[in-house]
Amino acid sequence: xxxxxxxxxxxxxxxxxxxxxxxxxxxxxxxxxxxxxxxxxxxxxxxxxxxxxxxxxxxxxxxxxxxxxxxxxxxxxxxxxxxxxxxxxxxxxxxxxxxxxxxxxxxxxxxxxxxxxxxxxxxxxxxxxxxxxxxxxxxxxxxxxxxxxxxxxxxxxxxxxxxxxxxxxxxxxxxxxxxxxxxxxxxxxxxxxxxxxxxxxxxxxxxxxxxxxxxxxxxxxxxxxxxxxxxxxxxxxxxxxxxxxxxxxxxxxxxxxxxxxxxxx
Numbered sequence: 001x002x003x004x005x006x007x008x009x010x011x012x013x014x015x016x017x018x019x020x021x022x023x024x025x026x027x028x029x030x031x032x033x034x035x036x037x038x039x040x041x042x043x044x045x046x047x048x049x050x051x052x053x054x055x056x057x058x059x060x061x062x063x064x065x066x067x068x069x070x071x072x073x074x075x076x077x078x079x080x081x082x083x084x085x086x087x088x089x090x091x092x093x094x095x096x097x098x099x100x101x102x103x104x105x106x107x108x109x110x111x112x113x114x115x116x117x118x119x120x121x122x123x124x125x126x127x128x129x130x131x132x133x134x135x136x137x138x139x140x141x142x143x144x145x146x147x148x149x150x151x152x153x154x155x156x157x158x159x160x161x162x163x164x165x166x167x168x169x170x171x172x173x174x175x176x177x178x179x180x181x182x183x184x185x186x187x188x189x190x191x192x193x194x195x196x197x198x199x200x201x202x203x204x205x206x207x208x209x210x211x212x213x214x215x216x217x218x219x220x221x222x223x224x225x226x227x228x229x230x231x232x233x234x235x236x237x238x239x240x241x242x243x244x245x246x247x248x249x250x251x252x253x254x255x256x257x258x259x260x261x262x263x264x265x
Contacts, residue, residue, distance in 0.1 A: 004155055007145040008037045011115075014139070016040035018106040020098065020116040021070070023059030026149070027117035028066075028163040029156045030142055034115075035066050043068045044105060046075045046098050049187050050171040054195070062163065073101055077173075084182050088128070090173060095132035103136045115139045121149045167204040176209050189242040196238050201225065204254060212245040217254045 011017070011034055019034060021027045021043035034041045045059045056072065063070035075097050077083045083093045099114065106114050116133060119142045133140065142152065156164035172187045186209055193207040193214060202222055208215040216235075226232055226249060236247045 003145055003147060003151065004033070007033050007141060007147070010141050010144055011037035011039055014039060014113045014115070014141075016111045017042075017113045017115045017139075018102055018109075018111045019043045019068075020102055020114065020138070021045050021059060021063065022117070022169075023055050023062055023163075024117070024169050025156060025163045025166045026119055026142060026152055028062050028161055028166075029152045029159075030115065030117040031063065031066055031068055032156075032159055032161055033141075035068055040111065041068055042105070042109065042111065043070045044102050045070065045072050046101075047072050048075045049078050049184055050094070050173045050182075052169070052172060052191050052194070055169060062161075071105070073098075073105075075101065078182060078184065086173070086176060086178055086180055086182050088178055090128075090178070090182075092128035092131050094171070094173075095129035096135065099132050099136040099138055103138075113137075113139050115141055118143055119147050119149050119152055175206055180209075180211070185243070189244070192242050193239050193244075197235065200231065200235070206254065207239075208250075214239050214244040214247045215250050216248065217250045217252070220253045223249075 016039055017034065019027065019031055019041060021031055023045065031043055043059075043063045045056065045063075047056050060070065060072075075094075077094050077097055080093060080097065083090055083097075102114050105111075114136065116138050118127075118130075118133070118140045123143070132138075147155075153164050172190050173182050175190045176182055176186060190207050190209050194205060197205050197207070197216070202218060202225065204219055204222070206217040208217060226235075239247045
């Protein structure tokens with residue numbers, strides 16, 4: 001039995017499920033698998049200040065194309081002071097808020113389970129959100145079926161999903177160093193800055209917010225795009241307009257979760 005068959009068997013045994021659906025590569029693959037399994041399903045996407053507007057638009061498009069009923073909820077994490085102060089357990093607080101709402105939706109609509117799209121590679125990083133997964137009894141079928149990120153992309157391509165090569169995405173709060181308060185103003189300038197950089201042709205970037213300094217992270221193979229003096233000046237001028245005084249580029253190769261390195265110090 002290949003891994004997709006194994007995943008479909010796991011899903012069929014669930015009978016019905018609400019999917020915590022972000023619209024990313026992993027959750028889109030899970031959503032497609034749920035559709036193939038034929039079980040009763042509902043996709044739920046959280047909308048808030050920490051989620052780029054483009055991700056909500058993409059999630060709506062994918063759910064419609066796959067043919068799964070889709071619900072948007074507003075979670076307003078910034079209204080919770082424990083989240084806004086940006087401690088090391090920020091991710092847990094966020095997931096706790098979201099899974100509490102999603103679990104309630106599942107119960108009120110007679111769904112047997114809540115599922116989410118983490119893969120086995122996620123187990124290697126600092127993921128306090130897994131505490132919330134366990135707290136609410138949320139199931140992670142891709143981990144149970146042994147899927148790695150690479151395998152998810154390969155299967156997604158075979159299934160014709162446009163998300164197969166979609167860059168990894170995370171909430172905007174991950175761009176802010178732990179201990180620095182999260183505000184709408186900061187989230188807004190991060191989102192605008194990244195949207196502008198993507199418009200220039202960059203494929204996988206992060207703008208890390210260090211108060212008056214914007215630190216741009218990008219893959220090594222995209223460094224050559226900064227060789228143009230004109231483009232560098234354009235980026236600096238635009239990000240200054242968004243509220244940064246200094247604009248820098250990190251010389252390290254881009255890596256998701258880079259802000260978590262400080263936890264290991």
